[in-house]
Amino acid sequence: MYLTAQAVTDAIRVLSERVHPFLGITFLACKAHGLSIGNDENVSVDRLTHEHLNKFHRLDRKSEHFFQPFRSVQQWVSPRYASTGLQTANTQTFSSVFLHKKRSSRWGFAEDYLSRIQQILHEDNLPEKVPSWPLAIWLLKGVELGSNADPRGLLEIFYEQFRITESERSQLFEDDFSGLPSADGDYFSDEPLVVSSVLQEFDPPPDRESERGTALTSLKIEFSGLSPKLEIEFGERLSLITGDNGLGKSFLLEFAWWAATGTWAHRPALPDLVNRNGTPRVEYVLRGNSGRLSEAAYEFDYKRNIWSPLSSSPTVEALCIFARADGSFAVHDPVRSKLQGITDDRIGRLTSDDVWDGKAGMIEGLIRDWVRWQKAESKLSFDRFCSVLRKLSPEDLGELRPGATIRVPGDPRDIPTIEHNYGTVPIIHASSGVQRVLLLTYLIIWAWQEHELAASQLARDPLRRLVVFVDEIEAHLHPKWQRIVLPALMSVGEYLSGELSIQTIAATHSPMTLASMEPSFDIEHDVLYHLYTDAGSVKLENIQFVKYGDASGWLTSPLFGLQHARSREAERIIERAKEAQLTEQPGEALVQELTDELRRLLSNDDKFWPRWLYFAEKHGAKL
Numbered sequence: 001m002y003l004t005a006q007a008v009t010d011a012i013r014v015l016s017e018r019v020h021p022f023l024g025i026t027f028l029a030c031k032a033h034g035l036s037i038g039n040d041e042n043v044s045v046d047r048l049t050h051e052h053l054n055k056f057h058r059l060d061r062k063s064e065h066f067f068q069p070f071r072s073v074q075q076w077v078s079p080r081y082a083s084t085g086l087q088t089a090n091t092q093t094f095s096s097v098f099l100h101k102k103r104s105s106r107w108g109f110a111e112d113y114l115s116r117i118q119q120i121l122h123e124d125n126l127p128e129k130v131p132s133w134p135l136a137i138w139l140l141k142g143v144e145l146g147s148n149a150d151p152r153g154l155l156e157i158f159y160e161q162f163r164i165t166e167s168e169r170s171q172l173f174e175d176d177f178s179g180l181p182s183a184d185g186d187y188f189s190d191e192p193l194v195v196s197s198v199l200q201e202f203d204p205p206p207d208r209e210s211e212r213g214t215a216l217t218s219l220k221i222e223f224s225g226l227s228p229k230l231e232i233e234f235g236e237r238l239s240l241i242t243g244d245n246g247l248g249k250s251f252l253l254e255f256a257w258w259a260a261t262g263t264w265a266h267r268p269a270l271p272d273l274v275n276r277n278g279t280p281r282v283e284y285v286l287r288g289n290s291g292r293l294s295e296a297a298y299e300f301d302y303k304r305n306i307w308s309p310l311s312s313s314p315t316v317e318a319l320c321i322f323a324r325a326d327g328s329f330a331v332h333d334p335v336r337s338k339l340q341g342i343t344d345d346r347i348g349r350l351t352s353d354d355v356w357d358g359k360a361g362m363i364e365g366l367i368r369d370w371v372r373w374q375k376a377e378s379k380l381s382f383d384r385f386c387s388v389l390r391k392l393s394p395e396d397l398g399e400l401r402p403g404a405t406i407r408v409p410g411d412p413r414d415i416p417t418i419e420h421n422y423g424t425v426p427i428i429h430a431s432s433g434v435q436r437v438l439l440l441t442y443l444i445i446w447a448w449q450e451h452e453l454a455a456s457q458l459a460r461d462p463l464r465r466l467v468v469f470v471d472e473i474e475a476h477l478h479p480k481w482q483r484i485v486l487p488a489l490m491s492v493g494e495y496l497s498g499e500l501s502i503q504t505i506a507a508t509h510s511p512m513t514l515a516s517m518e519p520s521f522d523i524e525h526d527v528l529y530h531l532y533t534d535a536g537s538v539k540l541e542n543i544q545f546v547k548y549g550d551a552s553g554w555l556t557s558p559l560f561g562l563q564h565a566r567s568r569e570a571e572r573i574i575e576r577a578k579e580a581q582l583t584e585q586p587g588e589a590l591v592q593e594l595t596d597e598l599r600r601l602l603s604n605d606d607k608f609w610p611r612w613l614y615f616a617e618k619h620g621a622k623l
Helices: 005-018 021-033 045-056 085-093 113-123 132-140 151-161 166-172 195-199 249-261 334-340 352-357 366-375 380-391 432-457 479-490 511-516 551-555 568-581 588-601 609-618
Strands: 106-109 214-224 227-233 238-243 281-288 293-301 306-309 319-323 329-332 417-420 423-426 465-471 501-507 526-534 537-543
Touching: 005 132, 005 195, 021 045, 021 085, 021 132, 045 085, 113 166, 132 151, 214 249, 214 465, 214 501, 227 249, 227 537, 238 249, 238 511, 249 281, 249 319, 249 329, 249 465, 249 501, 319 432, 329 352, 329 432, 334 432, 352 366, 352 432, 366 380, 366 432, 380 432, 417 432, 432 465, 432 479, 479 501, 479 511, 511 551, 568 588, 568 609, 588 609
Parallel strands: 238 501, 238 526, 319 465, 465 501
Antiparallel strands: 214 227, 214 281, 281 293, 293 306, 319 329, 417 423, 526 537
């Protein structure tokens, strides 16, 4: 169990009215350290408070600023807050609380520190007792609570973690739960906290745009594939690519992956090795968060059959995941590669069997990790997995829920099961659509957790950008699933980390997938491209996103080019009927023939009937 975003936002509002920053930060940092009482010791209070801020006040990891939920003129304070604003409170307003000489590195609590804190709060007209319930919520946000998911259990964790004594508890803290709108089910959930839901309730930090990482901005390919030139400007959030089979959607995604990661997901994409009509060339641009552009260019060397760089070859500073149309995957993690000293780009290539059953030195696999997460004492990984599955659950199957593991004859492993409206199924026997969603869900969560681990082992922060490539995102999925999968996939980052920016690059044939984006497509951050043929040449066009309303509207849009969202035979007879309507004397026999064919091919409520019936009756057809 976890605290909800509602609990955290309610707690912040109470803390901002009633709690001085000294008590919410300095006092707790000193208590967690075990600062001496009645004696001083060699310790830096600035260091203690800065470490406390780093641990509990990084509400937006994309920002260098700390979120300050206590009484203050600012909610977001600078990275130097511990040695500036807090230091002033520590050495001036609350100086009598400590044993400390100016310009000394020795600190300790005075013997009567509790009464002195109360006196200072009284003189400042502040409540002399801290509301412990909202303070515990703030400090334990994101923590897996287990059986302690109730107000009393939460307080016990808080008091134990910060070494709060009985006298401190009785004199400084107020265990009254009435100060918040709710202390029941609204404050606890099975799903891990989505930090972005908390952030949206408050103003953004002043440096919100200074994210670490780079994004793929544009790609130009010349004399490769079926077109002499393809250019694409990628959306900051979403890039959707549509087009007929065989025109190069997968080809374009493979090149985009190569530009982003410097590796090929399978084998290198090659130009036409027979008809050499020009010099094959690839150019791409990356944009850093400061706005600085990094450019790269390659030309194909026919003698060595390789793409030869003409300049430096930057790659995106991001965790990248590619779900390919053939069911295989690729993962690129620059942090993990650095930790392991990996130089062979093949290490990131994974077949579907690799993701199911594991690949030595790379991945344990869905079956083993699922069982391990499900049985682990800490449920964070498993709860993340369950949350994403719920998000990706289709209407017809209902909520996808992990069931108890079972043994399958002929397999020595414990096999996970999936529960839905139609029963409980071992995942190895689940439908192709369910298996595809399970694999992609698992791979994203696994890759992020491995990335976080590698970053911690290198003593650095995780990257703040995830780039997801998906080819034929609708593969194996029922239309009911097709209309939720892309929006759900784009929101997965919320369950991984509040600091992640996600860039999604996807290819699709599905009108339902396009219709699913109508409520959320953002022209400022999303783009739609269409591959089509013109005079024997393939072209890529940036299409304005238009709301066509339903799948039929998308099927008859320029993206799919159908005259009618019907069978080919029905389309042909309707076109013949329309031609007849434009003829001055179509003849009774022709009109009767067309009527009979329309009756055979169209449903009784087809919208073409009102247009035809009056015409047919007028020309003597028997209806």
